[in-house]
Amino acid sequence: MKKISTLIITLILLTSCGDDDLFNSDRKNVNIRFTNRIASEEVNLNSATYQNFAEEDFSISELKYIISNIEFVKANGDTYSYPKNESFFLINQEDDGSKTITLKNIPIENFQTLRFGIGVDQSKYPLNGVLNFIPTAEENQMLWSWSAGYIFFKMEGNYTLEGGNSNESFLFHIGSHGTSLDNYKVVELSSEDALLNLYENNLIRIEADVLSVFNAAHEIRINDKPDIQIDPENAPKVAENVSQLFSLISE
Amino acid sequence: MKVFVVIFISIVCLACSSEDNSYIEISDNKTLDFPQPDFFPTPVYDLDENPPTEKGFELGKKLFYDGRLSSTGVISCGFCHIQEFSFTHHTHEVSHGVNGALGNRNAQPLMNLAYLNEFSWDGAAPHLDAFSIIPITAEVEMNESVSNVLNKLKQDDEYLALFATAFDDGEVNPQNMFRALSQFMVMMVSANTKYDKVLAGNAVYNESEAAGQALFDTKCSSCHQGVLFTDQSYRNNGLAADDRYNDVGRKRVTGLEDDKYKFKVPSLRNIAVSLPYMHDGRFKTLKEVLDHYDEGVVNTPNLDPLMQQGDELGITLTETEKEQLIAFLNTLTDDNFLLDPRFSEF
Numbered sequence: 001m002k003k004i005s006t007l008i009i010t011l012i013l014l015t016s017c018g019d020d021d022l023f024n025s026d027r028k029n030v031n032i033r034f035t036n037r038i039a040s041e042e043v044n045l046n047s048a049t050y051q052n053f054a055e056e057d058f059s060i061s062e063l064k065y066i067i068s069n070i071e072f073v074k075a076n077g078d079t080y081s082y083p084k085n086e087s088f089f090l091i092n093q094e095d096d097g098s099k100t101i102t103l104k105n106i107p108i109e110n111f112q113t114l115r116f117g118i119g120v121d122q123s124k125y126p127l128n129g130v131l132n133f134i135p136t137a138e139e140n141q142m143l144w145s146w147s148a149g150y151i152f153f154k155m156e157g158n159y160t161l162e163g164g165n166s167n168e169s170f171l172f173h174i175g176s177h178g179t180s181l182d183n184y185k186v187v188e189l190s191s192e193d194a195l196l197n198l199y200e201n202n203l204i205r206i207e208a209d210v211l212s213v214f215n216a217a218h219e220i221r222i223n224d225k226p227d228i229q230i231d232p233e234n235a236p237k238v239a240e241n242v243s244q245l246f247s248l249i250s251e
Numbered sequence: 252m253k254v255f256v257v258i259f260i261s262i263v264c265l266a267c268s269s270e271d272n273s274y275i276e277i278s279d280n281k282t283l284d285f286p287q288p289d290f291f292p293t294p295v296y297d298l299d300e301n302p303p304t305e306k307g308f309e310l311g312k313k314l315f316y317d318g319r320l321s322s323t324g325v326i327s328c329g330f331c332h333i334q335e336f337s338f339t340h341h342t343h344e345v346s347h348g349v350n351g352a353l354g355n356r357n358a359q360p361l362m363n364l365a366y367l368n369e370f371s372w373d374g375a376a377p378h379l380d381a382f383s384i385i386p387i388t389a390e391v392e393m394n395e396s397v398s399n400v401l402n403k404l405k406q407d408d409e410y411l412a413l414f415a416t417a418f419d420d421g422e423v424n425p426q427n428m429f430r431a432l433s434q435f436m437v438m439m440v441s442a443n444t445k446y447d448k449v450l451a452g453n454a455v456y457n458e459s460e461a462a463g464q465a466l467f468d469t470k471c472s473s474c475h476q477g478v479l480f481t482d483q484s485y486r487n488n489g490l491a492a493d494d495r496y497n498d499v500g501r502k503r504v505t506g507l508e509d510d511k512y513k514f515k516v517p518s519l520r521n522i523a524v525s526l527p528y529m530h531d532g533r534f535k536t537l538k539e540v541l542d543h544y545d546e547g548v549v550n551t552p553n554l555d556p557l558m559q560q561g562d563e564l565g566i567t568l569t570e571t572e573k574e575q576l577i578a579f580l581n582t583l584t585d586d587n588f589l590l591d592p593r594f595s596e597f
Binding site for chain 1: 374381382384388396397398424429504505506
């Protein structure tokens with residue numbers, strides 16, 4: 001009888017405290033390193049000239065995005081969610097340190113899928129620690145002060161008009177539009193090759209193929225709209241493209 | 252055996268809910284009773300998530316009246332939101348910020364904020380806790396950064412003590428600062444007017460007020476709906492566009508052409524004292540407002556269908572009807588709220 005009640009109570013404890021208790025394994029700190037690439041090279045701000053699918057020549061002066069709501073999922077579906085309050089990170093191409101994020105006390109398991117958000121989830125907006133991300137966002141000009149919201153993805157630079165030599169500037173500032181348009185996207189990366197097996201790895205490498213910002217799912221020609229901010233037609237397209245930039249790499 | 256189970260259940264409860272209970276356990280920081288009027292809707296603001304407490308309210312009030320929230324150290328929230336005028340910037344068409352900078356919108360009244368789902372004239376802030384980012388960081392308002400404000404607060408022992416008692420983690424951080432401001436602001440419930448007394452059967456309208464109410468119900472209440480006197484929608488009420496500001500209204504937030512020139516329908520509570528009127532404060536008196544609806548409506552893009560009856564623009568009103576409507580609107584003033592010492596600076 002005692003054993004049964006202990007078992008029942010254990011079950012209650014397990015179900016009542018959330019996914020954290022699915023994992024009794026040891027824990028360790030895990031780093032995720034983001035590398036923003038064009039072709040095989042890491043993005044070189046300002047000095048390099050690139051060409052997109054539409055044969056537009058451009059350079060990038062600023063490249064930043066917000067990563068949030070990180071989750072590790074096992075093959076059987078068991079999910080470890082990193083504490084929401086600490087789950088907001090800013091990746092800034094200009095700042096090397098920002099491109100490696102450290103997650104503390106992750107259960108050591110053989111995970112198969114890594115899930116994260118680009119931007120800030122609207123359902124929790126702006127509670128659960130979201131406001132505490134303000135100083136970081138402010139410092140990196142990722143806060144839309146007039147709308148009390150975050151810029152999820154920011155890319156700025158110059159481009160050359162076809163056949164011309166004049167340099168025109170372009171900028172993409174993508175975020176949600178109040179409560180009316182949600183541009184938050186979830187990225188899911190899976191690996192069969194044990195890249196997310198934390199018994200073997202302390203470092204997870206993620207590559208962002210920055211050229212795909214222009215054509216991953218939707219074709220975006222810079223010259224069609226060099227300034228995409230509060231734009232109910234183009235901002236969701238860029239957001240969709242951005243959500244498809246990422247892949248796990250092994251090197 | 253039963254005892255055994257009870258003990259275990261208690262352990263289970265303790266194990267998982269310590270975070271939720273700790274608000275109540277702070278003995279020197281009492282939770283305040285939210286003054287929910289009987290006939291008001293359920294608050295939109297999540298009072299369980301951020302329950303107003305004695306110390307949180309005190310901290311919010313101190314922040315509200317502190318000029319250090321601005322870059323020059325002199326423009327506080329209370330500078331543009333003056334209590335006697337329902338927390339508006341009385342007689343100022345548009346708000347004034349640091350170094351005499353002029354904004355492009357009229358400071359909105361602060362009251363019954365717990366019942367609103369979006370904030371600012373265009374709904375740019377989706378939550379009250381995030382609203383204050385706008386005035387703090389806007390160049391033409393307080394022109395400061397949230398990080399800087401926090402750095403200033405951390406230098407002040409009084410603030411350190413207040414944050415420590417008002418919040419579980421006691422930290423001087425943005426979430427706690429904005430939650431404290433919200434605690435102060437959600438307690439600003441205004442529901443003690445002649446209108447409310449009539450509604451409760453404790454007062455009666457005179458002839459002119461009663462006629463005004465009847466007119467209001469037929470001609471104004473589709474937008475200025477219910478006890479909050481707003482349906483919280485965004486509409487173009489036919490104001491001529493002002494080139495000085497080129498304010499596109501709700502379109503700024505959504506990017507939609509269909510939202511151009513639309514602004515939030517404001518509540519009309521305390522309307523008699525919250526002059527001037529409209530998003531840019533262009534009208535100084537209620538008479539001017541009613542004259543606008545009667546004969547001033549301009550057919551700009553997205554003009555609200557309610558402003559177009561057949562070939563006629565606007566809402567036809569006789570001079571007598573305007574007087575009656577103003578008599579009714581004057582019954583929406585809540586003197587107890589406007590003079591309530593809990594909210595006053597000194």
